[in-house]
Amino acid sequence: MNEMRSPDTLASEPHGATVEPYVRVKDLTVRFVSREATVKAVNGVSFDLDKGQVLCVIGESGSGKSVMMRSLLRLHPKKRTVIEGSMRVGADEITSVSDKKMSELRGSTISMIFQEPMTALDPLYTIGDQIAETVMRHEKIDRDAAWKRALELLELVRVPSPERRLKAFPHELSGGLRQRAMIAVALSCRPSILLADEPTTALDASVQIQVLVLLRKLQREMGMSMIFVTHDLGVAAQIADKVAVMYAGRIIEYGEARDVLMHPQHPYTKAMLSSTVKDQDKGKPLEAIAGTPPDLRALPDGCSFAPRCKYAGPDCKVAMPDPLIDGRGHMVRCSKVRVMGGLLMFDEGMARPETALEPA
Numbered sequence: 001m002n003e004m005r006s007p008d009t010l011a012s013e014p015h016g017a018t019v020e021p022y023v024r025v026k027d028l029t030v031r032f033v034s035r036e037a038t039v040k041a042v043n044g045v046s047f048d049l050d051k052g053q054v055l056c057v058i059g060e061s062g063s064g065k066s067v068m069m070r071s072l073l074r075l076h077p078k079k080r081t082v083i084e085g086s087m088r089v090g091a092d093e094i095t096s097v098s099d100k101k102m103s104e105l106r107g108s109t110i111s112m113i114f115q116e117p118m119t120a121l122d123p124l125y126t127i128g129d130q131i132a133e134t135v136m137r138h139e140k141i142d143r144d145a146a147w148k149r150a151l152e153l154l155e156l157v158r159v160p161s162p163e164r165r166l167k168a169f170p171h172e173l174s175g176g177l178r179q180r181a182m183i184a185v186a187l188s189c190r191p192s193i194l195l196a197d198e199p200t201t202a203l204d205a206s207v208q209i210q211v212l213v214l215l216r217k218l219q220r221e222m223g224m225s226m227i228f229v230t231h232d233l234g235v236a237a238q239i240a241d242k243v244a245v246m247y248a249g250r251i252i253e254y255g256e257a258r259d260v261l262m263h264p265q266h267p268y269t270k271a272m273l274s275s276t277v278k279d280q281d282k283g284k285p286l287e288a289i290a291g292t293p294p295d296l297r298a299l300p301d302g303c304s305f306a307p308r309c310k311y312a313g314p315d316c317k318v319a320m321p322d323p324l325i326d327g328r329g330h331m332v333r334c335s336k337v338r339v340m341g342g343l344l345m346f347d348e349g350m351a352r353p354e355t356a357l358e359p360a
Contacts, residue, residue, distance in 0.1 A: 023047075023049040023225060024048050024086070024087075024088045025048075025072075025087050025088075026046050026085055026086040027044050027046055028086070028087060029042055029082075029084040030042035030067055030068070030081065032080055033081070033082060039296045039297055040249055040297070041064050041296055042064045044250060045064075045068055045249075045250065047244055047254060049225050049227065052224070052225060053226075054228060054240050055225075055228070055243070056240035057228070057229045057246055058229075058233060058244070058246070059231065059246035062293055063293065064246050064296075065197075065229040066229060068246070070197075072087055072094060072110060072227075073102075073106055073110055073195070074094060089192075090192065109191055111187065111189070111195065112194070113194065113195070113215075115197050115198045117170065117179050117182040118170060121178065121181065122170075123170055125169075127181045128150045128167060131184055131188050132147050132149070133146075134189065135150070135188050135189060147166070150166055151163065151166060153184040154166065157180040157181075157183050157184045157214060157218070159177060159180050159181065175204075176207035176210065179200070179207075180214070183211075183215065190222065191224065194226045196228045196229065198229050199215070212235060236257065237261050241257060242256060242257060243255065245266065245268065245269050247304060250304065250320070250333065251331075252266050252269075252333045253265065253268075253332050254331045255328065260330070265330070265344045266305075266334050266337070267310070267311050267334065268309070274286070275289060289308060290308055291308035301317070301318065303316045303333070303334070304320070315335055320333065321333045321335045324339065327343070
């Protein structure tokens with residue numbers, strides 16, 4: 001029997017967990033309002049994350065990944081941003097805490113590694129000054145103790161010659177060292193949850209691997225939860241416990257990493273995996289995803305992916321499918337998916353015969 005559930009139900013059920021999730025986002029909607037138009041950047045996003053888990057959020061540019069992430073820190077301009085829904089971290093409801101409380105939470109409870117450290121680090125202050133300032137802001141220690149912590153943090157993130165790098169300015173460091181310094185700033189007050197917004201995109205391939213290995217190691221050692229935004233499926237496969245696939249501001253597939261990446265059910269997730277280079281497929285042409293993402297100022301009534309989906313039928317253009325979830329917590333928003341034998345399965349009989357998927 002098929003089981004259809006609303007986003008409210010999806011976000012409120014523990015999926016087998018016996019304790020309250022540390023991070024619980026429920027029906028999050030983010031709109032940017034101007035005189036010209038309203039941009040619906042995030043549309044009813046819900047997910048849970050337990051302590052010590054890593055959630056990778058994947059999707060094309062413009063899918064709402066970074067907007068969702070920054071909402072957890074309330075970094076959007078108040079005057080033109082409308083945020084609805086719930087974002088709870090521990091006992092704190094992010095949408096309703098005071099500005100003073102939010103300032104206390106940033107850095108101490110929730111911290112973020114930005115995509116480009118040159119824009120996140122202050123060019124007028126040394127690396128040591130910036131780490132020490134963060135520590136002193138949240139903890140009652142003097143400058144000498146804060147500088148000692150800064151040195152320990154640079155050693156922790158494996159910056160060579162850390163004593164010398166403490167006195168260096170951001171422009172004096174390589175891209176990889178700047179990113180490590182940014183990680184040190186983010187970890188300076190031992191946050192419970194670390195947000196990483198494509199932190200390796202601007203780095204060389206070899207440095208990317210080093211930073212990813214370091215982040216995963218530190219996350220495990222410190223017992224942090226982590227939300228990692230990326231468009232790289234290979235990265236998600238390496239570090240994620242859970243994966244959320246975003247498209248046009250919605251999570252359209254979500255679950256354990258092995259389920260989403262090894263047994264994807266949404267046509268968009270399948271298409272992304274088909275457009276990724278794999279060792280066994282080297283030399284073969286990649287399968288491109290036709291078309292472009294929808295305009296977030298004028299989302300279609302039905303499934304946002306329908307105009308690009310080769311399996312879409314007339315019903316797909318009428319209404320956005322409700323989330324369908326199986327017994328393992330694997331969720332998909334697709335009218336062509338059914339629960340069969342307790343697992344999500346793409347129903348070939350529901351797809352157009354000329355484009356039906358091959359059996360897995």
